[in-house]
Amino acid sequence: MENHEALEGAFDPRFQDPFAAADYLESIRWPDGPVCPHCGVLDTKHYLLKNKTRKLWKCRACRKQFTVTVGTIFEGSHIPLNKWLFAFFLLCSSKKGMSAHQLHRMLGLTYKSAWFMAHRIRYAMTQPAFARQLTGTVEADETYVGGKVRRSNRVKRAPLDPKLPDSRKQTGRGADKTPVVTLVERGGEVRSFRVANVTADELGGAIRRHVARDAHLRTDAFQSYAKVGKEYASHLTVDHNEVYVVGDAHTNTAENFFSILKRGIDGVYHHVSEAHLPRYLAEFDFRYNNLARDGVTDAERTRRALAMTEGKRLRYAD
Numbered sequence: 001m002e003n004h005e006a007l008e009g010a011f012d013p014r015f016q017d018p019f020a021a022a023d024y025l026e027s028i029r030w031p032d033g034p035v036c037p038h039c040g041v042l043d044t045k046h047y048l049l050k051n052k053t054r055k056l057w058k059c060r061a062c063r064k065q066f067t068v069t070v071g072t073i074f075e076g077s078h079i080p081l082n083k084w085l086f087a088f089f090l091l092c093s094s095k096k097g098m099s100a101h102q103l104h105r106m107l108g109l110t111y112k113s114a115w116f117m118a119h120r121i122r123y124a125m126t127q128p129a130f131a132r133q134l135t136g137t138v139e140a141d142e143t144y145v146g147g148k149v150r151r152s153n154r155v156k157r158a159p160l161d162p163k164l165p166d167s168r169k170q171t172g173r174g175a176d177k178t179p180v181v182t183l184v185e186r187g188g189e190v191r192s193f194r195v196a197n198v199t200a201d202e203l204g205g206a207i208r209r210h211v212a213r214d215a216h217l218r219t220d221a222f223q224s225y226a227k228v229g230k231e232y233a234s235h236l237t238v239d240h241n242e243v244y245v246v247g248d249a250h251t252n253t254a255e256n257f258f259s260i261l262k263r264g265i266d267g268v269y270h271h272v273s274e275a276h277l278p279r280y281l282a283e284f285d286f287r288y289n290n291l292a293r294d295g296v297t298d299a300e301r302t303r304r305a306l307a308m309t310e311g312k313r314l315r316y317a318d
């Protein structure tokens with residue numbers, strides 16, 4: 001298969017031409033030649049049919065027709081494959097994400113189509129199952145995202161009292177925001193989850209599921225981490241009221257991730273409903289886990305996201 005060169009940017013032919021886009025997706029999905037999704041036969045001599053709008057194959061074994069989009073998130077979509085690839089590239093190459101409004105303008109699609117498209121891409125970026133637990137030194141931290149502070153609440157809510165042991169209980173629910181816990185391996189992977197609340201049960205549950213017991217846990221002094229912390233190889237906490245960090249007892253990695261997440265959710269997406277939040281988290285986790293600092297270019301990040309489109313059919317009425 002040809003088309004191995006890295007994506008070049010907005011004028012890449014694969015963003016202009018649905019056949020060039022299909023060639024590229026085929027090189028990712030079928031590195032050894034087309035595989036019939038109906039009978040599973042790999043054959044470099046499947047028949048390529050003449051079709052004006054898309055690259056269509058006919059299986060030499062079972063005689064059925066197929067395209068590279070069968071069994072992927074693209075299947076059944078009326079949007080040309082080159083526009084899909086461009087949308088992937090845009091979401092993979094912008095640090096804080098890209099709004100459906102901007103996608104709609106850049107791709108020449110309706111706003112509704114662009115919105116559904118962006119959500120399918122986030123769905124593709126979602127890790128289907130976590131094959132391993134996080135290890136090494138793992139920071140856990142929680143924050144609140146999405147929603148808006150309701151005007152009524154803004155007036156009624158008392159200012160935060162720094163003398164209270166847990167100022168976090170004074171925010172959150174009343175502010176109409178959703179709590180998110182992030183677990184991040186130093187120098188490794190990040191995983192973010194929407195949680196119902198920030199109790200020891202919820203935060204501890206996420207940590208127990210995703211962090212190996214021989215890991216070294218780093219959190220702040222929030223009481224909800226105290227119990228679960230005892231189950232780990234070590235648990236150091238940072239007191240945010242102190243100016244100096246003692247040794248490696250900090251959660252700076254998680255806080256850096258939160259700053260990108262918040263600039264994206266608040267600055268680009270403006271309003272994210274609680275129901276859709278997990279997919280936005282998957283988008284920010286995906287970009288963080290395929291970072292430029294590790295030598296991952298925008299083109300390579302896009303290729304990795306496209307490789308995750310398989311087996312993820314979504315039914316939307318567009």
Ligand SMILES: [Zn+2]
Pocket residue numbers: 036037038039040041059060061062063064
């Ligand atoms: Zn077949």
